[in-house]
Amino acid sequence: MEQLFSLLQDELNHFVQVISQVLKVDVQIIDSQYKRVAGTGYWQDKIDESIRDHAYITKRVFETGKNAIIHNPKENLICNNCNKKDNCMETMEISIPIKFGERIIGTIECVCTNKEQKEYIVNNENTYIVFIEQMAKLLESRVIEEIEKRKKLKVLDLLDNVLNKINEGVVIIDSDCNIVNFNNYAKNILKIDTNLNRNINIESTGNMVLKLQEYKIKYNGNTFTVVGERYDVNYGNQEINEVIVFTSRETLKEQFLELSGSKHDIGLDKIIGNSKVVKELKRKISTVASSESTILITGESGTGKELVARALHNESNRADKPFVAVNCAAIPDSLLESELFGYSKGAFTGANPKGKIGKIELADEGTLFLDEIGDMPLYMQAKVLRVLEDKSIVKLGDLEEKLLNIRIVAATNKNLEEMIKENTFREDLYYRLNVIPINIRPLRERKEDIKILFSHFLKKYGNIFNKEVRAIDKDIWTYLYAYDWSGNIRELENTAEYSVNMLKNDEIISIEHLPSKILASRKPNIEIKITLDDVERQLIEEYLNTYGSSLEGKKKAAEKLGISIATLYRKIKKYNI
């Protein structure tokens, strides 16, 4: 509270000057620590001095909370003990308390040092005292105001901090669409530099993503697609017109996948497909999931290698332990070793002084997934081989060996055998990794999976973008079967995402929603390697999915298929459904 006086210093000086001019005497303000915080004339250059050892009149005001009007200081009992009494020049003193609620936080003191001054005051004493009391009240309300202001500033500061910590962008704009304020997230996403440009343009695309509006934000020559909410906050104030709270579309998608558990709970049921190849793949995963042996997953990009690796982990008896994925192609060679092995305190210049736990150690008791192992530099291959052989690691800068219990699953889209011939992949590591090989066939070799996968992805993106995918026009399949799918399932998934984006309300998914490259690829009389059995099995599965596999469900499915329940049972057995 006392510090507040020092924050109001300029105003205090102004106060004492005004009182001094009216009363024609010197005026000072004393705080509750008996420190002079403002003064005129004789006291002007004695601010901040303590008056404690001769503050007899001031003390009385603090004790009683009442005005002290002393007409003859030297003779007054209050001054009896004052050691300055003999040299005291004062002819009259008025001390008025400055209150803050019930508390006394200071005094306003006016001192006459000659007869004329005293006479001037005494002639109008009551009026002057009321005047000083009013000034004390004014000071009290200024203190309250200042405290309120400070509280608000603290809350604003706190809000600012909170806004900068959240994972959403916040931009405040004025009525001319100029940025007034923004948080760190918005700054990073939109690359805001208000020194360069403050103008921003926000337009709704009309799309909804997970129940939020999608917007195109144009700023500084760039366009960003975000999702969020706009709030009108113009309460007759041109300077603050609107707040937009947003997140990037990609982040939202990630969050959705995290929340829906699709990243963590990837089990066999997340591997979609009816083809023999997929069925065989799933069977193999459940057979080998709990084995301790190393697995090498091969397959073209986008065939689902990571999905299979996660399923292997989640189906294994290590499922509740960590699954740590390292993408060997995404980490620069110079960082890969410390990323994998970690380092001890002060291992090298520039290293984190606390040391770092490597990904291999993090995977202890769980699964280490070495993705894109074909991109691992040769010297690192040798080190990883040692981990496989010794089941232990030595951190960089450390001498101690740490025993580990990890299961290694590696994956690559490269032909490692070719690489061995070219001396770019170690033969010994290859055999160590390839104990259980799992090869995932490209989508073009199992086109019968396209229908179920595409339908699955349409549903997924329908949920994400809050669009109802009511039906699919059957003509679409001819195009999807004819396409080559060099990007495999990832490309099919992206196509489904594109189609859902293109879908307007009340439409059904049809060829007009497909990307042009797929429409262009259609060859006449395409040869689809689907047998009658495949179609029959798929139909039965679809009906069982719809009606359920209870007896009632099966009866309904048989009725819809136009076959007897006995025939249905026979076919279920035949197709191993």
Ligand SMILES: Nc1ncnc2c1ncn2[C@@H]1O[C@H](COP(=O)(O)OP(=O)(O)OP(=O)(O)O)[C@@H](O)[C@H]1O
């Ligand atoms: N059988 C499947 N069922 C459902 N989704 C699948 C299937 N196979 C792949 N996907 C999906 O396709 C996308 C690509 O899969 P994933 O990342 O596992 O492929 P990858 O072979 O590891 O690719 P890359 O070699 O490029 O790393 C992912 O979104 C994955 O969920």
